[in-house]
Amino acid sequence: MTAYHHHAGSDPKSSSDSNIASDIALRVKAIEALLIEKGIVDPAALDTIIETYETKVGPHIGARIVAKAWVDSEFKQRLLADGTSAIAELGLTGFSSEHMIVVENTSEIHNLIVCTLCSCYPWAILGLPPTWYKSFAYRSRAVIEPRVVLKEFGLEIPENVEVRVWDSTSDLRYLVLPERPEGTEGLSEEELAKLVTRNAMIGAAKVDLTTVPSEVSQ
Amino acid sequence: MNGPHDLGGMQSMGAIPIEENEPIFHSEWEAKVFAMSFATFGNFFTVDETRHASERMPPGKYLSSSYYERWLFALELLLTEHSLVSSAEIEEKIAELSQSNELS
Numbered sequence: 625m626t627a628y629h630h631h632a633g634s635d636p637k638s639s640s641d642s643n644i645a646s647d648i649a650l651r652v653k654a655i656e657a658l659l660i661e662k663g664i665v666d667p668a669a670l671d672t673i674i675e676t677y678e679t680k681v682g683p684h685i686g687a688r689i690v691a692k693a694w695v696d697s698e699f700k701q702r703l704l705a706d707g708t709s710a711i712a713e714l715g716l717t718g719f720s721s722e723h724m725i726v727v728e729n730t731s732e733i734h735n736l737i738v739c740t741l742c743s744c745y746p747w748a749i750l751g752l753p754p755t756w757y758k759s760f761a762y763r764s765r766a767v768i769e770p771r772v773v774l775k776e777f778g779l780e781i782p783e784n785v786e787v788r789v790w791d792s793t794s795d796l797r798y799l800v801l802p803e804r805p806e807g808t809e810g811l812s813e814e815e816l817a818k819l820v821t822r823n824a825m826i827g828a829a830k831v832d833l834t835t836v837p838s839e840v841s842q
Numbered sequence: 843m844n845g846p847h848d849l850g851g852m853q854s855m856g857a858i859p860i861e862e863n864e865p866i867f868h869s870e871w872e873a874k875v876f877a878m879s880f881a882t883f884g885n886f887f888t889v890d891e892t893r894h895a896s897e898r899m900p901p902g903k904y905l906s907s908s909y910y911e912r913w914l915f916a917l918e919l920l921l922t923e924h925s926l927v928s929s930a931e932i933e934e935k936i937a938e939l940s941q942s943n944e945l946s
Contacts, residue, residue, distance in 0.1 A: 645869070650943075652871040652878075652914065654935035658927050659878060664886070670877040677876070678866045740850030742893055743909065752876075755868075756860050758909045764852035776858045791850065794893060 682751035683822035685716055686799060689726075689749065690825065691817035694804045704728055707799065711749070718748025721797055727790060728801040729827065734781050735800050736774065736827035738766035739792040746797040750822055757826065767791065777828045800827040807833055846901035872910040879917050887920050895919045 659665040689711060693700035703710035707724035711717055724746060727735040739745065740763050745753040756762050765773050770787045774780070781787055790798045802824040808816060823829035849855075867873040883892045895916035896904075904912065921927045 648911065648914065649869070649871040650936055650939060651932070652874050654932055654939055655918065655921070655927065656874055656878060657939070658931055658935055659882075659921075662927070664926055665878060665881045669881050670874065673877040673880045674867070674873045678873075738850075741847050742896075752866055754861070755864055755909070756858050759855075759859050760849055760852075760905070761855040761858050763849040764855045765858070767850045768853075773858060777860065794890060 677747075677752050681718070681748060683820075683825060684817070685751075686746070686749040686822070686825045687817040687820035689714060689716060689799070690801055690820045691813045693726075693801055694808075694816055695813045700801070703801065716749060720745070720747035721749050723796045724749070724799060725790070725796060726799045726801050727788070729803050729830075731785070731803070733786050733788060734774075734827065735798075736766060736770050736787065736789045737792060737798045737800060738763060738789060740764070740767055741791075742794065744792040744794055744797055746799055749799060750825060754822070774828065777823065779829060800825050802829075802831045805831050805833050845897050846899070846904040847897045867910075875910050875914045875917060879913055882917070882921070882926075886924055886926060891920060892916050 656665075656670070660667055689703070692714065693703050699710060699713075702713070703726050707726035708717070708722070710726075711721070711724055727737075729735055738757075743753055743758040743763070745757060762773065767789050770789050771781055774787075792798055802820065804816070805819070808819070811819075819831050819833070821829055821831065824831045867876065879892060883889045892913075893916075896912045898919065899907070899912060899915050903915070907915065918929075918932070922929050922932075
């Protein structure tokens, strides 16, 4: 069992080691037992679903798309023109990423993705969203004060750079194509992919050579 | 639908809760709620219905529940509405499990 983490802010926590948490855990166990008894779900299938999202699907998939766009300008054009088809070319389409728009960060435009109504997110490409993306604070504030929100991530966007915020829907999800950092001219597509972080593909970070694993930056 | 889920522009929600190196799920029950929802939507009801179910959560409850608590609410609502499991069965099973926990 993973330790719980607590944060500043008004968002309800994922519960704590209180009676409420054990009540919820018991309730979930009861529902699971009933679904299995009734043959509605297969326990092995539940394990497979959890394992898939814990170990197989994640931001490394989106990073492949970004790195490919950085080294292949024709692919990049197709990706920005029709994200859904270009991602399908790589065979990386999947559940919750059926319709994709890819938006490019440049020296003049910074894009940020949110889902104000829910927490819609391209699961097949980035995995399950982080807690901050699902938080009431992010969902409410990203659309009214994106620059302040980005500062909380340590990202100060100069006034002369336009900030565009994209509100996802259940049917249409977004991916940010971050700017390729300077000094990466000699890197291969595979090495470039290692630089691309989840937050950079949501627009909450830039791809920065100073924060990458040492074997890549050296 | 102008429910509590329509959060865009709402104020006073505090700082963004940024967690370094967070796990995919923060507890076993969260993982199970996710998996049971994933395994049932598509087979017994649509994903859209699941989303709508969480939007039907009473506003006060919505705003005081965590993400997977809202998923659990939606799952339970749809399982009962589609007559897959009844509320009485859930309560009976909770009582049964709670008794066997005390005995063990």
